[in-house]
Amino acid sequence: MKRVVIVGGGVIGLSCAVRLRQGGAQVTLLEAEAEHATVFSPAASAAAAGMLAPLERAPSPHEAVSLDSFGLWRTRQHGAEWADGVRFDGAVVLNASEADAAAFCANAERQGRRATPLSAGQFSKRTGFATRIQNAVFVDDEGVADPLRVLSGLAMQARAMGALIEYNTDAASLSAHAVVAHDDRVFEADAIVLAPGAWATERIMAAAPSLKRIRPGKGQLVQVELKRSLPVTLRGGDFYMAQRREDVVLGATMELDRYDRVADKARTGELLASAERALPGEIAPAGRAWAGIRPMSPDGWPMIGPDCEGVFVAAGHSRNGWLLAPITAEIISAYVFGAEIAPEWAALSPARFGTA
Ligand SMILES: Cc1cc2nc3c(=O)[nH]c(=O)nc-3n(C[C@H](O)[C@H](O)[C@H](O)COP(=O)(O)OP(=O)(O)OC[C@H]3O[C@@H](n4cnc5c(N)ncnc54)[C@H](O)[C@@H]3O)c2cc1C
Known part of the structure; x- marks a missing residue:
């Protein structure tokens, strides 16, 4: 079974945890903050409005991905622990x-x-x-997610599926095959997913330079x-x-x-x-x-894909992290399990900005 460690328990990290468990990975998620988020928590996800708004007035380069993600919110809502938090x-x-x-x-x-x-x-x-x-x-x-309700629902869903979520656990550093927490615990991994929002430290950025762009x-x-x-x-x-x-x-x-x-x-x-x-x-x-x-991110669209060996980033979602969370999880899951990457997904790779 593939061991995946996710750093960050905002809407992106939690969505990835659920999706990777569905795909059969052994998932551990590390979140620096306490479990019960309020609007004053550092996670952007908790403070957001939560609008799921895929349509704009002008064409945009990743509009198909936005619409697909909106569609995933609709289909994934049925029976989910957070279903009553989305309208x-x-x-x-x-x-x-x-x-x-x-x-x-x-x-x-x-x-x-x-x-x-x-x-x-x-x-x-x-x-x-x-x-x-x-x-x-x-x-x-168009829809809207109630951030606090959905974040707690996603955590419930991930746990019910067997993911381990370690709150109050700051990822201090990482290598290709392990994440070391602030208290020196070592979490070994076949793949690491970085979803730290705007809060990546120098040491995390050293292992995933694309995060410097955020x-x-x-x-x-x-x-x-x-x-x-x-x-x-x-x-x-x-x-x-x-x-x-x-x-x-x-x-x-x-x-x-x-x-x-x-x-x-x-x-x-x-x-x-x-x-x-x-x-x-x-x-x-x-x-x-x-x-x-x-x-x-530099262009307002997320960076989703490989950075260094064994390390994937899911970050830089700018104004649309709630909208794009389900498709982000889908893309990360494809990378982790070695599935085919659709061209519109590859277009969101951090490589589009060159070497950081
Ligand atoms: C006011 C406001 C309104 C918004 N409105 C909308 C909207 O209507 N629709 C929409 O789609 N988007 C909206 N957004 C944007 C959206 O909230 C973000 O794009 C999204 O929440 C980013 O999610 P994330 O999981 O990447 O980051 P975050 O939610 O910031 O989560 C990152 C988590 O990683 C943790 N972390 C960081 N480093 C470490 C570490 N080393 N170890 C362990 N944990 C770590 C942090 O503690 C944090 O909890 C809004 C944002 C704001 C601020």
Whole structure:
């Protein structure tokens, strides 16, 4: 049986743990933090909005992979421990002009997906807001994961399948066939998967130089109150709003090269002001705001594939780690078990950036 050690227990590491166990590997996952994550935990995954949004206005180089990953969320939900943490209600996308709305619909249609232009009245019906907004589009293929619920569900699922998850265990260094923890425990492996988010140390980067390309991208979210629950995700030009299991979040800032996880009133105030301009009098802050650190890659797409001998990276998911978690696990599993790598998967290899 192939022994795989995964470093990092965010949505990427946990998704890989489940998938690799399904494939028959013996899986050990090492996570530096404690088990019960909150929005203030260092993992980007816990702080995220959790939107599963594969469609954009313009074509993008890895759009097929995004749609495949969205499809995997739907199929894997059935019977999963985290099933009640994911919803697929679609999204309303705001556009600055009729031309932008038409471009969104055309791009969705080109990919075989449905996007429906909404009149101002239909916007109100879809969203429950009294404000009537022109040029909005409804997209069927969009969802949202409640991060804390799904992270705990993925951990339950991985354990139920026989994976060993070691929380409070910092991977201090690694070689091709072993990971050494901060307390000197040695975890031997036939393959190592690195999913450390934006938190790789110098010693981890020495064993997997492609991780040096990742920069931190601070993102802030504000919890908001609406007069009624939001039946869909709302995506505007400079803000979005997502209804999760127990709250609605308004997001998100993008502040590169920041590792601090402090929410500041100036930036969250800008988010609230953008939402207020679009929907006057409809949104009130609910009292909580927080920040997470996204692992940003040079092109905004993840690096998934081999780095040094026996070491695979699954990192740099930037703004779309939740969306892309299931396909990441699929690709990593193919590499670990030596299966065929589809060209669109190979295109996400860290090798696309050359030698770090
Ligand atoms: C505000 C905000 C909003 C977002 N919204 C969305 C969204 O709506 N949709 C979407 O798809 N994505 C969103 N994202 C992006 C998404 O959250 C990230 O891309 C994704 O969570 C990255 O997951 P990860 O598992 O790679 O990293 P992380 O979640 O950061 O997890 C990495 C884990 O590795 C652990 N670790 C690091 N080094 C070690 C070590 N040496 N030993 C042991 N453990 C280690 C860390 O403790 C951490 O728990 C958002 C992010 C933020 C911050």
